[in-house]
Amino acid sequence: MGAFIYGGSTTIPIEDRALAHLQLVVYAKLRAHESFAFTWKDEQGVGDGHGSVWISPGVPIQFKYAGSRDPSVNREWLRVLRDLANQPTGLRVVPEPTGKD
Known part of the structure; x- marks a missing residue:
């Protein structure tokens, strides 16, 4: 589990594969000088809460991975996450699309 x-x-714990996809979306938005909301649900062991932060250029961000290998990129998942980041409710982790509809 990364963070x-x-x-x-x-510090928000996020599974490495999802974290890698979030990193790509966050960096793309910040490169374009775009601010946006990021929301999450707390892990079950922490409680049933949730949180939100406003992501903007100039605030330090770290992506800390538990594993040593970079996961492969699912372009459809990136598209979904990018679309969410452009919504008023903001970016959030959603299940990875499988492509098996």
């Missing part, structure tokens, strides 16, 4: 660390004080 998304925002501003040095907010």
Whole structure:
């Protein structure tokens, strides 16, 4: 289990594969100088809560991976995540599309 660390004080545990896809979307948005919301649900062991942060250029971001290998990229998942980041509710982790409809 990796972690998304925002501003040095907010640490959100995220599975490595999802984290890699989030990283690509976050970097693309920030490269374009676009701010956006990122929301998450807390893990079951923490409770039934959720949180949200406003992602903007100039705030330190870290993507900390548990594993040593880079996962392959699912372009459809990237598209879905990119679309979510452009919505008022913001970017959030959603299940990876399987392509088996």
